[in-house]
Amino acid sequence: MIKVGFMGGTFDPIHYGHLLAAETAREACGLDEVWFIPSFRPPLKENEPGADGSQRLEMVYRAIDFQPHFRAMDVELERGGTSFSIDSIKSLQALYPDREFSIIIGSDRVNDLPKWHLIEELAGLVRFIGVERPDEPIDLSLLPAFIRDRIDLIKMPLIEISSTEIRRRVRTGQSIRFLVPEKVYSFIKRNQLYES
Numbered sequence: 295m296i297k298v299g300f301m302g303g304t305f306d307p308i309h310y311g312h313l314l315a316a317e318t319a320r321e322a323c324g325l326d327e328v329w330f331i332p333s334f335r336p337p338l339k340e341n342e343p344g345a346d347g348s349q350r351l352e353m354v355y356r357a358i359d360f361q362p363h364f365r366a367m368d369v370e371l372e373r374g375g376t377s378f379s380i381d382s383i384k385s386l387q388a389l390y391p392d393r394e395f396s397i398i399i400g401s402d403r404v405n406d407l408p409k410w411h412l413i414e415e416l417a418g419l420v421r422f423i424g425v426e427r428p429d430e431p432i433d434l435s436l437l438p439a440f441i442r443d444r445i446d447l448i449k450m451p452l453i454e455i456s457s458t459e460i461r462r463r464v465r466t467g468q469s470i471r472f473l474v475p476e477k478v479y480s481f482i483k484r485n486q487l488y489e490s
Contacts, residue, residue: 295394299328299423300386302370302379302397304336304457305350307482308357309474311455313364315425319398320363322448323423328398329386330354331367333377337411344461345487347371356477378411383419396421396446401430407441417444425450464488 299319305312308330316328332350345353351368358364369385370377383395397420399407404424407413422445426432429452434442460470465488471479482488 296327296390296392297323297325298390298393298395299323299325299398300331300379300383300395300420301328302331302333302336302377302382305330305332305354306344306457307350307353307460307474307478307487309455309457309460309478311453313357313361313475314453315398315400315450316364317361318450319396319423319425319448323396323446325363325396327363327365329365329367330358331370331382333370334374335376337376337378345485349481349485349487353474353478353481356481357475359477380410380412380416380419383416387419395419396423398423398425400425401427401432404432404445405436407445408438414440417441420444421446423448428452461488465490 299316301316319325320328332347332354334347351366351371354366358366369382373381379397386395399422401424410416417440424432424445424447426447426449432447434445455473460473463470464482
């Protein structure tokens, strides 16, 4: 079986923190590949993405083109509507029966797992990889046993970058160079993303 890490999110925009989390998970858990899957509309976020789906997907392609173990997939953008991980996992398992999927999530999302759509069914289909930051430890005792038994915790170096902060910096005229890959930076500048 080919081991694949599923990394979902708005990627609005993708930045070095996402790439570091993906590479840390790939190395620590022996994943063959990490698939970046931009969501159409995330279920647990209130704000709409600032860039449209095709722009966010293009930024992912540009960010990962140097890494042979990373891949971008448009399964959630193609489907539209609210992006539930269980729908994506079922689609991917049907299309790629030779793959074993794990969902990579950050410290901030681990505690949200009990709120995920059809979480018990999803936990039966995949493992979760919780990427723990030094400033945001994960307390597994707060999670139900059916999730606790399906999660692997890995440590990630602290890197203080967020898509929210990047959008704010663009809006206020501050530089985002070195927070995102150069090709993503150029794409944001050329398309005047996040400026208002």
